[in-house]
Each structure stands twice: as C-alpha cells, then as structure tokens.
Amino acid sequence: MLLLGDEVVATATLWQEKDVNYQRLQGGRWLYPTKRRPYAIIHRMAVSFQHQGYHLSTALFTHLFETARAKGLTYLRIDTHAKNKKMQAIIARRGFTYRGQLAGDRVAYDLDLDATK
Template identity: 35%
Template sequence: MALIYMRKAEVSDIDAIMEIINEAKALLKADGSPQWQDGHPNKEMLLADIEHGFARVLIVDGNVAGTATLMTTADPNYAKIEGAWHDTVDTYGTIHRIAISSQYRGMKLSKFFFSNLISDTYAQGIYHMRIDTHKLNQRMQHLVKEFGFEYTGIIYVPDAIDGKRLAYELNMVK
C-alpha cells in the first residue's frame, strides 16, 4: 500500500501543481465543459493560495498527486446566490481548484482527498463547507453528492466564458 497523506502546499510544489491543473483543464475540455477554459486557475492565483495558507497537496509515495484550495475565509462569490444557503451565520470552508494528476486517476484518490479536506476543516472548528462547479462537470457533481453536499442554488464567478455555477453546501454535526 502506498503512503498517502495531505499537507499544506509550498512554493516548491508550484510546478507539480501547475502540471496537475493543466491536465485537469484538458480533461474538462474533453468532457465538453467550459470550466477552467478561460486561463484560470493560473500560476499567480495558485501562488496566492499557497501564500495565504489555503493550498493543499495530496502526496502519494512522496509525489504530488493532487491539489486543492481550502479557503477558510468568506468567498465573495458566495455572497449572492439564486437559491439559499442553509447556514448563513457560521464560518464555512470552501473547496476550490481540486484536481488529481492523470498518473493517479482511477485510484479513488479524489474521495481520499475530499475526506482529508473535510477533516482539515472540521479540525479547524469549521463545521460548514461550500463548493461550486459548472453544470457540465458531472465528475465533481457526483463526488460532492457522494459526500453529502446538498445543492443550494446558482452562484456566479468571474469567468470569461461561463461564470454560472451550481452551488453546494455541507453542514456537519459538531
């Protein structure tokens, strides 16, 4: 069995992170989704995630196998929703920019990574999570539903092609 764990990303991880993000962009494009096809996430955005302590990497046998951003501050894109958040009072964590390297696809690592991101949030005393995805990103919709996230409505993100996103929320028991 491989040694698998999650840790905060470091600047030295940026090349591996960018490679994974670029592979994910190609996969989304092949799936027919316009998500991530307008140039983001880009290196500057990902370096900012690292600088703020939000970036995480999934490590498999010493190699960066996945990347994600776990924001623990309010996401301005979530301030307005067509629908309703279940919890509008408590602090929430947000998963963004999650991707697994093509070298590790098929190993169910996205589930392992999601579980670790949720546990990280919970360990920080944050019991509410949010995530969004494009309506054509069936892979992400399937994953969030598997983890008990509930669809709450539509939000909009800055995207030159199509900024409309399906919003999901997970409220955990303390």
C-alpha cells in the first residue's frame, strides 16, 4: 500500500498461493507452466480516485516487484477485466506480456522479473 501522510492512496495484494482461476488459460499459454516455476499474483490493485493521474501505479508496481524479489519470487501474473483498457495499458507499460483469457471475461498477463534486470 502507498501512503500520503495518513491517507492510503494506492493498494494491491501480492498473492503467493495458487489460484485455481489461473489454471484454465484460454487462447494462449503462460510463459512458465505452474509446475515448473512458482509465481505470485498481483490482485486488487487500486489507486484513490483523488490521486489518479499522478502515476502512483508505477510506484506501487515498483514496490510490488521489490517485495516479490525479497521473497524469492521472480515470476508474476496479473489479470484484469477485458473492458478495463486503462489497467491493461498500465500492465503492459510495466513489462507484462498478454497471455490469454481467464473465466469471467478477464485477460491475463505475466512477467519474468529476472528478464527485466
């Protein structure tokens, strides 16, 4: 989470458990199969409406990447709704690659942090 004084201005969850929703990817393939490489998932990313437009997602992603590396996790996955073009653009700018669709009209991406050094 990102704070500005005492106010939460952005938040996300770095999920380290397997997610059954990520097992059925349609129209593509993950960079690494689940059995071959452990991964973390970025969930519930949000920036306060009053603070949008200040590129806080960049700072939040940087923090999430550092946290994942500190935990020994360098393979990340993320998804968003297919209609959320703004989030899709943010995800792509941070280096994630589109991999296919998940149930519930969601689009999925992944990133190998070791490849971004």
